[in-house]
Amino acid sequence: MSELEIIIGLEVHIQLTNLETKLFCRCGNHYRGKEPNSLVCPICLGYPGSLPVLNRKAVEFATRLALALNCEINEEFFFFRKNYFYPDLPKGFQISQYNKAGGKAFADGGYIEIKIGSQPKKISLNRIHLEEDPARMIHQGSIASSPYSLVDYNRSGVALIEIVSEPDLRSPEEAREYLNQLKSIIQYTGIADLDLEGSCRVDANVSLKGHPRSEVKNITSFKEVERALKWEIQRHKNVLKRGKELVQETRHWDDTRRLTISLRTKEFEKDYRYFPEEDLVPIVLEQSFIQQVKDDLPEMPTERKKRFQKDYDLPEFNAEILVIDKNIADFFEETVNSNDDFTSADFNQICNWLMGDISRWLNENNTNITQTQLTPELLSELVILINQGKITGKIAKTFIDAMMSGESPKKLIKKTGKQRISDEKVIRKIVKEVIENNQDIVKDYIRNPKAIQALIGKCMAKTKGQADPKITRDIMKEELEKSLQ
Amino acid sequence: MAYELIEKIRNNELKIEDIIVHTFSKIEETEDNLHSFVHLSKEKALNKAQILDKKYAKGESIGKLYGLPIAIKDCICVKNSPTTCCSKILKGYHPPYNATVVERLLEQNNAICVGRTNMDEFAMGSSTENSCYGPTYNPWDNKYVPGGSSGGSGAAVASGQVILSLGSDTGGSVRCPAAYCGVVGLKPTYGRNSRYGLVSYANSLEQIGPITRCVKDNALLMEIMAGKDPLDSTSAVVTVDNYIAHLEDSIKGKTVAIPKEYFGEGINISVKQKVNDAIEILKDLNIKTIDVSLPHLEYTIPTYYLLAMSEASSNLERFDGLLYGKITPEQKTNVFKVFKKTRGEGFGTEVKRRIILGTYALSAGYYDMFYMKALKVRTLIKNDFQKVFKKADVIVCPTMPTTAFKIGELIDDPLQMYLMDILTCPVNIAGLPAISIPCGFDEKKLPIGFQIIGNYWEEQIILNIAYQLEQQLQLYKKLPEIGKRRR
Structure with a gap:
């Protein structure tokens, strides 16, 4: 049997963590580390009689992302109610958007360009929309065995954007690439910090060509997506290998046991009874507003890559990797600009340090560069010491660990007694x-x-x-x- | 009347405390025969009265309402005081915030809330019989219903327990009790008053409105309540007119439309007669009348109930017993069992009926057939009205097809009960303002309501015409005799 084509589409939910307040009330948005149920009001608790009022800044953030993803923005839209009973949903419905029944998404279409090997590939988007996050449920151990459920409403009403891709992805690796690019674009737009715990959740639609699909829910980090997809695809293959039929179903990713569990099959799909949210008036986005957001849009990774190639003589491959994390790219530019005497060789050397030893250190320590004590001045000092022949690259490598905690290479030479032997x-x-x-x-x-x-x-x-x-x-x-x- | 009392307070002839004491003695004397209130707050009211008297004596400003007593329907949130929508599911619930209209009336202008009035559970009904506390009795004859769903507010004002009250009007819930009790009730343009703090039944249809003895008092409350509220996105930025100042304006030359469908089959003869008499009085005041047609009237009941029940099914999902209105479940039970038990025991029959029908109408496969179609008819009904308002300033018609019916008469025939809303709910479907004022009594000595419907944001014109008619009829001075319980 020849290998069947893998078909994957992703629904990515990201929290707009850089907003100051929630989507429909003025409660604080930064709930991490706060005492449970301390950032709540009658609106996000869904108390009888309370009404939502749309956060303008959230609309601006959504507009930013829509423009960055090349989507077509619907200049007039309204919200829908998605009705279901669950303890995390204090109103019994989630205020969301819907692109059927006369409704419209926030924006339609758009694409993200990824690289497969050295080949570029456009992954088309179906739509993006704005919605509110439900409250957070807390259990002792797994949901099934916990003797209780606690609900923290601090998260209730936090703004989410859902990004729905077309089923254009052909492997778990492509899905990973897609998510890396998406994460990068979101970081550049400044709407969210996806390194924050729980700031993104993914639902994945997976199928083998010609067979029913399954929707895997509850993948709670980008890193888990590849793992969940691999597991689910293998499950599909195994079912077919045994000569059995796949069924269309919704499955749950259990990230402790690292496998998917069937939640419900097609005939038991929930009916959310979507209908218009009349407590919010239709939103009209003026062309001038969209233009303003467009004008204020920061440089995106693709443009920055091109600029790095041109301004700093970086090879395309390096420029591409360097810009993916905005913090690293910013750090690069600051280092490069900290010394007027740096030449194109130095630019490349700085790029190599950042892409190589420094990125490796960050990965191993599961952190990002802004969380470390390393400064552009220290990296620049290191490069100058190498150029001056005071130390070799090998010595420099041994300094990285200490430099991440803010130690200067000059002091490290004294401290370790290491310097270049040129005699x-x-x-x-x-x-x-x-x-x-x-x-x-x-x-x-x-x-x-x-x-x-x-x-x-x-x-x-x-x-x-x-x-x-x-x-x-x-x-x-x-x-x-x-x-x- | 509120204006007379305010004059007396300003002239130091009356203390606010005297008014409040008198109000409570009147309530105590009549309440057994009316049951207009479901919670009373005598102590709080007396305290506030004393404070206001002291402030006023010191020359401090005490707002536009001078401590006048007001009765507030049980579905409008008053901070730290019971607000139960007359439902078992909200027993013991004290909202942590004030509705915006409550903030404007009580906090900014110092009206004193004496209690919360009876209503059909979650405003679902036209008789105030669907209350978990039992029915309210019509002050004119206690064998009859006071109308609904704001029946408590209507009865409290008609009986003279209070002169000011608030109701809410989703399909006629202010105008129906105003008509059945012989008082003045206004349903404002959708978006005129803030709905923030009004517990939603059908949120695209309803507005909070005043029920008062006279038109001037109604105008007074509207001036204070109306206007944009940043907490309600659907409240509109439209200038609020000086309603009181325009009450005395001449209505000469105004065009009044008479829709033939609203005087057709099913409208009681005495009701028709008294409404026509009132139109003759308006003619004497030199208004012009034109005959018009609002052809989609026959579709209004199904349209209204489809929209209202669909919205209700969603609005009432929040009552699951987790955050408020707890019904004690068995220990260590599944959360969905708690939901079922709470809702099963907490909601009354009519509420359940509407939730189930609304859920059905919104379900996959039925949505287009029911909800979407209702939205389309809604547009047709709006267009009907807009055609008429091109030619006329207001539309006049009866408020209710009949006078009050007997308690228990329609309770087992929901469809017949729904049909009672035929002349009021088109106004909610279109989002227009309308007022009901008394225009006479039928042979059973029960009041008849006269309805004046205006174009969007034209509360001022309907108040003006209502006031001019009221001055001719002078019915507001007539009070029922309470206490001869004839059940």
């Missing part, structure tokens, strides 16, 4: 020792000149990376030629 006599002595003790590699070198790298490596190890790599290479070549004559 030719010293180096020659080491080179000779290495040649003598590694005759097998030397033999190899006759047929394979690349083996010189292994010998240089031995010299570096001997000097703990302090030997100047260029001088070492030159002397090594000289000595090898001599020994072979």
Whole structure:
């Protein structure tokens, strides 16, 4: 049996964490770390008689995102009620948008460009819309075994934007790429910080071509998406392999057990009885308002990539990776601009530090650059020390960890006693020792000149990376030629 | 009348405390025969009266309402005081905030709330029989209903317990009790008064409106309540006219439309007769009359009930017992069982009927057939009215097709009860303002209501015409004799 094509569409919900107040009331939006049920009012608690009033800033944020995602904004829209009973929904309905029954999404269409290998691919969007977040349910352990449910209404009424893609994604890896780009664009628009816990949730529609799809709900972070998709696709394949039929169903991603569980099949789908929310008047977005938001829109990652290629002579591949995290890209520009003498080689060196050792450190420590003590001045100092020949790249690498906690490379030289060895006599002595003790590699070198790298490596190890790599290479070549004559 | 009392307070002939004491003695004397109130707040009211008297004696301003007693329907939120919509499901609920109109009347202008008035549960009814506290009796004859759903407010004013009250009008709930009790009730243009703090029944249809003894008092409350409220997106930024100043304006030359459908089949003969007599009086005041047609009247009842029940099914979803109105569940039970128990025990029959029908109308597969179609007819009904208002200043007709019916007479025939709203609910469907004032009595000595419907935001014109008619009829001076219980 040939491999069936994988079809994935994603519904991504993101909180507008950078708003000061909730979507329909004036309660504070920054609920993380706050005492439960301390950011509440009659409106977000759905008390009888209370009415919603739309947060203008949320509309501006949605407009920003719609423009950044190349969507077509519906200049007049209204809200709908999505009705269902659940303890996290104090009104018994969620104020949302609906693109059927005479309703309209906030914006339609749009796309996100991703790279598959080196091939660009456009992932089309279906729509984006604004809605309110339900309250947060807290359980002891899993929902099934918990002896109680606690409800924290601080999250009730926080603004969400739902971004619905077309079923254009063909693999879990493409889905990951798509989410990375989406996250980057959201970061650039300044509407949300998706590194905050619980700030995004994903529902994934998955199918194998020609077979019924399943909707996997409750994927609570971008990182989990790839994992959940892989699991679900494998499940589909296994069902078919056993000669059984798939059914259209809604499934729940259990992120502790890392598997999906069936919630309900198609015939038991909920009927949300969507109908217009008459407590909110239709919203009309003036063309001048949209234009203003457009004019104020910050530079987006694609434009920035092009500018980095042009202004800093970065290769396309590097520029692309560098701009993905706005904090890193900002850090890059600050470092580059901290010294007028930096040349295009320095730009590339700075880019490499950020993409390489620094990004790795951030990943390992699960943090972002703004949370560290590293400053553009420190990185710039490091590059200057390397350029001046005071330290080698190898030494510099060993400084990164301490620099992340704010230590300066100059002080680190003093503290560790590490600096570049450039004395030719010293180096020659080491080179000779290495040649003598590694005759097998030397033999190899006759047929394979690349083996010189292994010998240089031995010299570096001997000097703990302090030997100047260029001088070492030159002397090594000289000595090898001599020994072979 | 409020104006006379305010004059007396200003001339130091009366203390606010005297008025409040008198109000409560009148309530105590008559309440057994009326049951217009479901919660009374005597102590709070007396306290506030004393404070206001002291303030006034010191020369401080005490707002436009001078401590006058007001009765407030049980579905309008008053901070830290019971607001139950006359439903078991909200027993014990004390809202933590004031409705905007309450803020404007009580806090900014110092009216004194003496109590909360009886109503059909969640304003669903036309007789005040659907109250978890039992019915209110018509002050003119206690075998009869006072109308609904703001029956408590209507009865409290008609009987002289208070002179000012608030009701809410979703399909006629202010005008119907005004008509059946022989008092003045106004349903403002949708968006004229803030709905913030009015517990929603059908939110696209309803408005809070005053029920008073005379038109001038009604105008007084409207001037204070009306206007944009930042807490209600549907409240409009439209200038509020000086209603009182224009009451004395001549209505000479105004055009009054008479819609033939509103005088057709099903309208009681005495009602027709008295309404026509009132039109003759208006003619004597040199108004012009034209005959017009509002052809979609026959569709208004199904349209109204589809919209109202659909909205109600959603608006009432919040009553699940989790945050307020708790019904004690068994220990360690499933949350959905709590929902079911709360709603099963908390809601009355009529409320359940409307929730179930509304849920059905909004369900997948039925939405287009019911809700969407009702929205389309809503547009047709609006257009009917707009055609008429191109030619006329106001429309006049009876408020109710009959005078009050007997308690228990229609309670088991919901469809017949719904039909009672035929002349009031078109106004809500279109979102127009309308007033009901008494225009006479039938052979059973029960009051008849005269309805004046205006174009959007034209409360001033309907108040003006109502006032001129009222001055000719002088019915507001007549009070019923309470206490001869004839049940």
